[in-house]
Every structure is written in C-alpha cells, then in structure tokens.
Amino acid sequence: MVEEFSAITRNGTWTLVPRVSGTNVVNCKWVYKLKRDQSGAIKRYKARLVAKGFNQQPGIDYTETFSPVVKSATIRVVLSLAVTRHWPLRQLDAPRAWFQRLSQALLQLGFTGSKTDPSLFIYSANGTLLYMLVYVDDIILTGNNTTAIDRVVQCLSQSFAVQDMGPLSYFLGIEVAHKGENIVLSQRKYIHDLLSRNKLSNSKPVPSLCTSTAKLALGDSALFEDPVKYRQ
Template sequence: MQEEIDSLHAYGTWDLVPHPLNMNIVGSKWVFRTKYCADGSIERYKARLVAQGFTQILGSDFHHTFSLVVKAATVRVVLTLAVQRGWHLQQLDVKNAFLNGVLDKPVYITQPPGFVDPRFPDHVRRLKKAIYGLRQAPLAWFRFSIFLLSMGFSQSRADSSLFHFHRGPSTIFLLLYVDDIIVTGNDQSLLQRFISQIHKEFAIKDLGRLNYFLGLEVSYTHDGLFIGQAKYAHDIIKRVELLDSKPVATPLSAGEVLVREGSPFRDPSLYRSLVGVLQYLTITRPDLSYAINLVSQFLQSPTDDHFQALKRIIWYVKGTIHFGLSFTRRTDSSVIGYSDADWARCIDTRRSTYGYSIFLGRNIVSWSAKKQPTVARSSCESEYRAMANTAVEIIWLSNLLHELQSSPSSRPQLLCDNKSAIFLSQNPVTHK
C-alpha cells in the first residue's frame, strides 16, 4: 500500500485541498490482488488504490469514455504472421498506466483509507492525473497512442488498439490491451531501440519473450507456438467444485434443445457468473462457442435444465483442459471462411443459429456462433444471412491484412453447404 501511495506522489497525481463547495466528491478504496505466474505459483501481492467511479456524474465529472482493448481476432492474426515469418514476440507491461493520463478537468476524491492526513482530515484530493476506477481514466491513457504516432507508427483503422510501423524493409507490430503490450517485428535491433525509447517516456516492465498474456499461456513448439488456457480452465472447475467429476466427450448432448420453461434455478447469479467466465475461455476454444452461446441465452431466468447443460460444458472442459490453438509456420497466406446455419433452431422464437470460422493459411483466426436477430422463412434465407455475416468478417480481416502489408496472394474464399444460398449470393437478380 505504501508503495502505491509513493507511486501516486511520484507521478504528481494529486494535491491536498479543502473540501470544495457544490462539487461531487468521488469515493476511493483499496483493492488487493494476488498475481500468479503461468504455472500457478504466486508472482506478487498487489495493492491498488481505485476511485469509486460509480459515484461519478455524467456531464459533471466526465463526458466521454474510451479504452484501448485489442480484439482477440487481431491478436490471433498478428501471432499467425509473426509465427509464419519467424519473428520474436516480446511482452511489455506499463506500470501504473493510468497515472500517465492527464485529466482535462479536476476530479475530487476522498483521501485514501489509512492514509488520511492528520493535520487536514476534512480535506480531499484533487486529481491532476487519472487513477484506476475513474470513468475517463482509459481515455486519459490514450496519450500513449499519441506517443506512438509521434514515433512514426500508424494506428490501424480496422482495430484502433493495433499500431504498425513500416520504414523500408523494417516492420513492427504493436498490440495494446489497456496496459499490456505485445510487440513484434522483423528487425530485432530496431525493436530494442524502440523499447528503450518507451522506457524513457513511460515506466514499463520488460517481461521478455511472450509466455503469459491476459490469462493466455503461450508455449513454443518446433513448428510454431501453442496458446491455451489450462490454468484459467482449472480455476473455473475448482470454483464449482467439480475437480473430481467424470469428464464427457462433447459439450452438449446429441440433439439437446433448451427451452425457457422449467423449474427455476436456485441461484441465478451463480449461473450468470459461470457463463461469463466461460465466455472468456472461447478466446482459444472455438469448440465451446456454440454451447456457451446456447446457455447464455437464458441468463435472465435460468432453470435447472439450463444449469445442468452448463455443468456438462464444465465436465467437457475438464476432459479437454489442455486444448487450445496451434499456430504453425506454414507460409500459406490464403483466407478461407466457412459458414453454416441451423434453421429455426430455437423452439421458443423459431430463430436460426449461425456460425462461421475463418482461417489464415492453416491457422484459425476468427470464429463465432450466434442466434440470428430475425426469423428466417427458409433454410436458404438463414444460410444466406450466415454467409453475409461471414463475408463482413472476411472483409474486415482483408482490410486488416492490407494495412499490415500482408495481403494474401489469392482472393478470399467463402464456403457454404447450401446450394440455394450460393445461387442467391451469385445472382444479383434474386437480391430483392
């Protein structure tokens, strides 16, 4: 706690001032967290002073919010390109990132619990820089992107949290997830000079070769790298006390259909919480996307049958805890998308469910499974809509690759198993 307070003083974060009249005073609190390594061992204990942003008033304390959070598909695309080209992947962490953000208007918070000035117990802290918990803190941290632009980087239009640098034969890609950074490139000396330049401007921690990023465990193989979430999955299973349960071979029973009616589940909050943590597991597990999307459709009023389906997903995760994504060095750069739809799958609404998966070479980089927003009157219509959504994602991916100067040599392909939908997409006369 003292180390956190010292950091706040070192950054010139605040001033101690008398309690202002007619101003909203935002509360503050301490948040304690244990940070773990990829193998489950304790890395360090961390204390963070945060503002109680829920007490802020829109229009008075803040006007806009924004956060630099890179898309999971963008991360997978950059990892694929780095593996195919044999580039080094480096990981950085910005210390107290939000303290680098300057506020455009003052915000007043209470004195930190346990660190109240005994001479002025009724005074408050006037923030000059952002701290964690403020609604506008991520937007204030946006100055990091201004620094990157001044260094010659370009901000991607496809994903605002991706920055790329091209100068002659040298290339650098940088991914930003709030204060966690992945950087890679084809010129190692230029990469080190760039990291040294960041060191001069911000307090960062060089974590070396990429191995553990936002709960994703990265291991290197002879043919590329492998990404999994074994520790995260283990924590989920341990949380629901199913470590001794028997695993199953599939996430859903064959032909299983869930409906709204049924005996209400006793603890809806537990159901919603488990669905939420399982959603994050789909970052590296496309095999779970459909099943988790299905159980997430009943968050408002879950029943015992819904919870039983949720438990089966966890049983499946237990048996496949070491599953994940492999990225190989094969130089094939073609983009291929596969789409499919299950017509009128939902018994309650008669809406269809669609899914797609998109490959960059042999590596899957994007996938989704969702219920369609409207009712389709035929299987052709539902399949056509699935193709349309897949095409949107393929166009986005193509634009991203074009920005990274990594456009595939051949046109992207979209494959579908419905002849009527293929004919409909090929003949403009039928587009009515």
Template sequence: MQPPPSSSVPSNKVCKLGHALYGLKQAPRAWFAKFSSTIRDFGFSSSAHDSALFIRKTERGTILLLLYVDDMIITGDDTVGISSLKQFLHRQFEMKDLGSLSYFLGLEISQDSSGYFLTQAKYTSDLLARANLSDCKTVTTPVDPQTRLTPLDGPLLSDVTLYRQLVGSLVYLTVTRPDIAYAVHIVSQFMTAPRSPHYAALVRILRYLKGTLFHGLHYSPHFSLQLHAFSDADWAGDPTDRRSTTGFCFFLGTSLISWRSKKQTLIARSSTEAEYRALADTTQELVWLRWLLSDMGVSHSAATNLYCDNQSAIQISHNDVFHDRTKHIEIDCHFIG
C-alpha cells in the first residue's frame, strides 16, 4: 500500500498492513469517493436525488450507471458510449463484465418481447430451506386478517436468532414482492423479544411464499410513462399503541416502481387525520420520484394523479422555491373527484 501523505518512508521500504481495509468503517466511503472521482473523469455526473446513480448525456444518447457497493448496472441508448465506458472501467479497476443483466444481488431478471420480469425465486427457495419449510402446505394469503399481534402474546421463543434472520431476509424479499410488504411490516415489529404467535405469523408468510414462488414484477415497454399514485391508511390499526399504518404505491404506466407499508410516527385522532398523514408521506415520495425520473430523462410537465380512496383523487405538481440555504417545496393540490 502507498504510505499516507504526511509520512516519510524510504523508497526501499513498504508499509505492513495491520488490518484488512475491506472491513473498516471508512472503506465504503473511501471506495465511493474513488469511484465517483474516476467516473466523473469519463463525463458522468451524480444524480442530485440518488447519489448512487451516475448519468452521462451526449449527442448519441444517455447512459445510466447504478452502483451498489462494487456491483453495477449499466444501461442506456448510447451503445458506443457503453462500450467505451466498459473499456475505461477495465483500465481503472479489476472488474468482470457479466453480459446482459440476468442476476443481480439475488434478483433474477428475464427479458422477452413483452418486457422485463423480476423475481427472487431462488432466494425464496433458499429461505424456505433455511426455515425447514420446503415441503410445507401453502396458504392463499400472507396474513390472517383476524390476527392482532401484541408484544406480550404467548411464550418467548428459545431461538430468537432464527426469527431475526428470517425477518431480515423477508425484508429484502419485498424488493420484488410488494404483496408481502404489510405482513413483513407486522412481524418486523417484534424483533427484540419475539414470541410464538409472532413466529406463527412469520411461518404463514413463508407458507404463502411457497405457493407463490415465481411471483414477481413485470415491466412493459409498451405503455406510456405516466406516473400515478395510490395512498391509503388504516386508523388505529395497531392494538398496542393505536398508531395507524400508511400504505402507498406508484405506477409508471402499468409498472409498479415504488411502494411502502409503514406505521405512522404519531397517533391519529381520526381516520381523516390518518389519511392526511398517509397523503403527506405519499406526496413526499412522489416529489422525489418526479425529480429522479427527470434526471433519467422522463419529465412530467403535467400534474400527477394521486388516488386517496375509491371516490377521490388529487392532482399534484410542484415548484422549487429557494430561501437562503433551505429548499422548500410548494405543493399544488387540486381535488378532481
């Protein structure tokens, strides 16, 4: 390794590495700084709304590079620029070109004339094997709607490590399985002291996954890139602290691109207040998505429809207002039904 800039080392001496750099807390920051400065030398710029997304726009088209630690996805309509980028990265780093995207961080990607299909079938199968549920009976829903879990139900589990590992794996599985997002949100609230009813709810999710092993997300190129959102909330749904749960999802055309199921931080005094809190969280995500899509060349000049329930919808647009160093967002909401 090279000696630090402030030290003087004879030319015939080397530094002895006392600890692996990969495990240090400073290592990710140093690696990202190195990669960022290198990729900027090739003409890329980092997105202001996602620091892991690098964009290069030329006369031939646009190139997008998404970085996750030391794994990356490169796409765009500038094929010549992509080839030049690969050669540049090969000269700067020791790397492998794995070809067309088919497997990335546990995600399986397949492509045909109808678009892209994302699934985590192998990841799910390995998860079932780890829980010894490969041959279990299946259920049709991930959660029993009559179940109300509390922190004091039933005896404590003897093996809390397995529960935490399975819940952590399920959280990552929601990347392609929004249908289990709410159920995983419920069981993840009891990580400190899980009990037998909590584990039973966890097993039900796994049994549901056993019957829907190959479910995933489909992204079609044959529809418009119009963004629209759906938002909803229950009221005092948690039997312990009576906090409500926010749920929202975003579609780009017919493709689901963002979703969330999360308990609200404060107790809502009415169902209307719970709905408005959910609307505020959804609007925050909506503004960020519009900015991010704009960085990638998908601009939305018209307002975005946000459907609050079965009877009403809101049109939302935004303008940027700067006051000193603080950035404020003005949200224009128009009820259309």
C-alpha cells in the first residue's frame, strides 16, 4: 500500500482542489490482488487505490472512456519477428502509466506510433530497431539492440513505476515457453483456471464443444442461473 501511494504521488495522478458544491464526489477504495506466474505460484502482492466508478452516471460525471490495447495480430507479428531475428523479449509492468502520458514519454525517446495499431511503438535510428507493445499497463519490448532496450527501460523508470519483469514468460494469460531458438505460446493455465472456476476440472475431453447435428431453438432450455458467470 505504501508503494502504491508513493507511486501515485510521484506520478502526479491527481491534483488536490477544493470541492465544488453540487457536484458528485467519487470515493475510492483499496483493492488487493495476488500476482501469479504461469505455474500459479504467488509472485507478488498487489494493492491498488481505485475510484468507485459505479457511483458515476454516464453523460453527467463522465463521457466516453477508452483505453487503447494492442491488437492480438500485432502481438503475433512482433513475436514472430523477435523469434526469427533472435531478438530478446523483455516484459515490463507500468501501473498508473495511462496511455496519453506514456505515449508522450515514448515520443520523447524517439519512438513513433504505428499508423495501423496505436498501441505499437517503433524506434528506428542508426541501425537500431525496437518494437514496444502496450496493453493497458503490460508492455513487451524487443529489438536488435540490447543496450538500447536497457536504456529505454531505465528512462521509463525515471518517470513511471516500471517493474522490469525480465524475459517474457506470461502475458495476457498466455504462457511463453522458450524452446531453443523458438518460443511456444500456450493458454494451459488460463484453461485450467477457467475449468476450475466453473467446477469442470473432472470433465472428459471431447474433440468438439458441440455436435455438428445439434439443433438449437430459442427457449428449448432454462435460463442460466448466473448471467454474470455465463458472460465470463
């Protein structure tokens, strides 16, 4: 909690101003979470101070909200390039580095934003080529110059609470296993967690989730008891 609050203060997340009468003041609360690795072991304890956004009304307290995330196709392309050209894959965690501020910092470091994917940043100068993928606060950095990668990480650490996770191993629920000069992408842990959460761990495997001859009709079965669970 102390680290979280210190990072928020250091990054200037908010500005303290007098309360305006007649306005809705959104309270905050602490959220605690266990950060696990691809094997399920506890990697670190996380505490975040978040706003109670559910107390706001759209169109009154806020308008449009959007957090750019990198496209899955872009991730696959960059990973393929890194493997083919034997580049290192570095993983970073930058909490509270909202997109606009992070973008400005990267532009100052010489990166340019991709025209096809706003969450892909490219640095190309003097023979050095770096690619950075941004998914909210998870970052993948790769390129042909290890020294330049270290320099970028160091520069970002001066402005953001960046945690260097080392070589890429677990990203967006995907395990990244290094096999020689290749990598293997797997969602084994994600699938096991999904089965366990829905109490289906002992179910027998089938080649298809639904038979090709099944005939479905509206209202042919009862509604699911928990709609939130169904949507997940």
